Amino acid sequence: MEEQPAQEQKQQDAAKPGPGGQELFGYVGIEAVLDQIRIKTIKTGIEFNIMVVGQSGLGKSTMVNTLFKSKVSRKPLSYEDRIPKTVQLRSVTHAIEEKGVKMKLTVTDTPGFGDQINNENCWEPIIKYINEQYEHYLREEILINRKRRIPDTRIHGCVYFVPPTGHWLRPLDLEFMRRLSKIVNVVPVIAKADTLTLEERAEFKQRIKKDLKAHGIIVYPQEDFDEDPDDRLLNDKIREKIPFAVVGADKEHQVNGKKVLGRKTKWGIVEVENSAHCEFPMLRDLLIRSHLQDLKDITHNAHYESYRTRRLNESNMVGKSGTEWVPLSPFNGEPESHL
Ligand SMILES: Nc1nc2c(ncn2[C@@H]2O[C@H](COP(=O)(O)OP(=O)(O)OP(=O)(O)O)[C@@H](O)[C@H]2O)c(=O)[nH]1
Ligand SMILES: [Mg+2]
Structure with missing residues (x-):
């Protein structure tokens, strides 16, 4: 104003x-x-949805709390001393307001896989959930009297946790990311990076990058969607740093008279918001600050668009003349039919 x-x-x-x-x-x-x-953004607010995915015990739930406890939200979270194993998909929403701009940030926590002897198809509930959100949006969008603003529950960014093995990506991680990257923006991270030395982190990062490339897995930010040379320059820098080596913690400690979020070890405190200690600040800035609108745009213009096209085609929504409308076929939740 x-x-x-x-x-x-x-x-x-x-x-x-x-x-x-x-x-x-x-x-x-x-x-x-x-x-x-x-002014319009201030009035309507921003809806932004993230999801965390990966094997059980890699620190996904801890990361959700880290994100909300770090400078993203000033509202204190109810405190859980030990984070229980996640057993079902669960979304946490926080309303954040800064300089009059309102944001509804939702993070969907998913139960990790890897406990079963056979992990085949462990991606199904996740892929189904992502597609269901596209389906809700589509059903609202094709109504004759549609809402002025369709509630957006679509996942704009999916953080994939890679175990800190220091070796290569496991076939399961490759397969999961391959499937996810076709329907959502995937941001891979090296989980529990405090368990690797700096050299191991750097080497592991290069191996993951090579592995993703060799398997044709395209993670966010996708080169094809760079809009101009400036965009490319900025995104190249980010692509170099991905996967971010992150550390999660939801406990505060006193360091030099200041409260910091961190993990207390015998040798000192690993501070999650200190970029000399880990790359959590880079992940948070990419998601919540620098690339929020880009993640939303790619979700709408690329991922949702291809879901929409596939669904309308398979439902024969558009009749032979291209103008007549027939009902949308039921959503069977079959993830494979949309890949
Ligand atoms: N060293 C280390 N430990 C971590 C880190 N993040 C979480 N942990 C610990 O790892 C354990 C598992 O963390 P969770 O956040 O419950 O893991 P999760 O991925 O949500 O597991 P599921 O819910 O079973 O899928 C807890 O004891 C955490 O304190 C990290 O960055 N480094
Ligand atoms: Mg969990």
């Missing part, structure tokens, strides 16, 4: 006669649209 008088001033200045007495021309004032977008 503060910009309004400045905007008016600019328009008045532009309309004033120039030094030679003639009107300054060429000023259209299209930048006013920026204020309109800003």
